[in-house]
Each structure stands twice: as C-alpha cells, then as structure tokens.
C-alpha cells in the first residue's frame with residue numbers, strides 16, 4: 001500500500017503533514033508518542049478518513065474512488081467494533097453479512113476464525129461479559145473473517161496479560177504470509193520481536209524509518225553488549241582495544257555493529273574463553289525513541 005504526500009486531520013486541525021510511506025507484504029510497526037498521529041494515519045490509510053491533500057493507494061486503487069477495495073482491508077481499532085449485546089457468534093455472523101459473505105462461505109470463514117483464535121468456549125457469551133483478552137481475540141476474529149490482505153492493528157495487545165499477548169503475536173506471525181500488517185504499539189519489546197521495519201511518527205511527521213539495524217546505523221546508535229564468560233577475557237579485550245567494564249556478572253562494552261561483536265566473540269573463543277551468554281544491554285528502539293523525542297523538542 002502507498003501513502004503519497006498525505007496531509008490529514010480533523011476540521012481545520014492538521015494532524016499528519018506530508019506523509020510518504022510504502023508498505024509491502026510483511027510486518028510493519030508504527031511507533032510514536034501519544035498524540036503523534038498513529039491512529040489518524042491508520043484511519044487515513046484504511047480509507048476511513050479522507051486526506052486533506054495527497055493520495056492513498058490500496059492494491060493500486062484509491063479507496064475514495066474505488067470503495068470496493070476496502071473489502072481487502074481489516075482494521076482493528078481501539079474500540080474493537082463489537083456489539084456489546086450480541087454474543088461472539090452473533091457478532092461474527094452479523095459482520096460477515098454486512099461484508100456480503102453468505103451461506104457456506106460465511107460458515108467456513110467463521111469456523112476458521114473460531115479455530116485460529118480459540119473462540120469455541122466463548123462463542124455463546126455476550127460481548128459485554130467478556131474479559132479484555134477475550135474481547136481482543138473476538139475482535140480480531142471479526143477483522144479476519146473477510147481474509148483481508150491489508151491489516152491495520154491499532155495497539156492490539158494493550159491490556160492483555162503476557163501469555164495472551166504472546167499467543168496473539170504468535171497468531172499474527174502465522175498469518176503474516178502474503179499479507180501486509182501495519183501495527184501500532186507502545187511496547188518496544190513487541191516491536192523488536194515482530195517488526196520487519198519500523199516507522200517513527202513524531203508530531204504527525206515521519207522522522208525515521210527502516211529495519212532496526214538500518215535505524216541503528218542511520219542514527220549512529222552503539223550496541224551495548226554484555227558477555228558472561230568463563231576465564232579471564234581482559235588480555236583479549238586489551239589486544240582488541242575493547243573498553244569493557246565488569247558489572248558483577250557481565251563484561252559490558254560498546255560496539256558499532258553486529259559484525260564487530262562477532263569478531264570479539266570469535267577472538268575470545270579462539271583464546272579458549274568460554275562464552276556463556278551474549279546479550280544486548282539496551283533495547284535499541286528505546287534509545288532511538290528517546291533520541292527522536294529529544295530531536296523533536298529542538
């Protein structure tokens with residue numbers, strides 16, 4: 001999907017300014033502070049909110065001129081879009097009919113959704129009686145009913161316990177193939193785990209985009225690496241001019257990229273130092289987010 005020179009907002013207020021983005025099949029994460037415009041970007045990109053300027057292309061078509069293309073779009077919003085007084089199954093049936101699915105095809109789609117999202121135990125429950133995790137799963141089942149090729153998921157794991165969030169992430173990984181998933185979250189661990197690339201929004205503008213490695217290079221972020229070893233690594237660190245500090249369990253040092261880390265580990269192993277553990281000491285996205293927020297204040 002493509003977002004071309006888009007400016008958008010509400011009434012006279014401009015929220016997004018000159019956004020140019022292109023997303024191919026795969027998993028794309030949008031990060032940004034509260035109010036930076038992530039939901040607004042989703043609403044414009046999904047063809048719900050018309051842009052003030054610029055153009056959206058979904059599978060090559062502008063949803064404002066070719067509204068049928070919106071059938072290829074699934075959008076899981078903050079409010080989840082379920083009717084509270086209907087049961088989960090009634091919601092699925094109702095949504096399927098609104099989307100023009102009927103008969104055997106509707107039954108099959110509902111069964112697929114029930115299977116994928118483990119809904120069989122709660123099918124007969126009224127939505128207003130569901131827990132947060134059950135709500136999220138039901139809403140996602142509804143979104144997936146039409147088998148959309150383009151999925152917008154606005155903070156889908158918010159409010160889920162760690163096990164439920166992990167289950168949902170696993171499911172999303174399973175369905176990514178052949179789909180474009182655009183995903184917003186405030187959870188940096190989740191972003192690191194899932195993202196093929198990351199787009200940072202600040203004050204309605206794209207301030208950085210790329211894979212984590214690309215962003216690290218662009219913003220010259222150092223890797224802070226911790227090594228737990230058996231043996232004395234200090235002679236090797238000295239010969240490689242690595243300034244490593246022992247923090248009580250790990251030798252911690254900065255490297256500029258993964259290749260350099262690899263060379264240090266190889267040297268240690270060649271010198272018969274056993275490497276018990278290698279870990280990244282900081283989440284690079286956290287560093288990046290803080291750096292971008294600082295830059296935005298200037």
Ligand SMILES: Nc1ncnc2c1ncn2[C@@H]1O[C@H](COP(=O)(O)OP(=O)(O)OP(=O)(O)O)[C@@H](O)[C@H]1O
Pocket residue numbers: 010013015032033034035036037038039040041
């Ligand atoms: N329906 C609306 N009418 C007017 N202004 C709105 C509307 N929805 C959002 N805004 C404003 O647009 C700006 C961006 O909001 P948006 O919800 O897109 O941000 P966000 O990055 O998704 O935030 P969060 O991380 O808190 O969910 C905010 O200043 C918000 O007040």
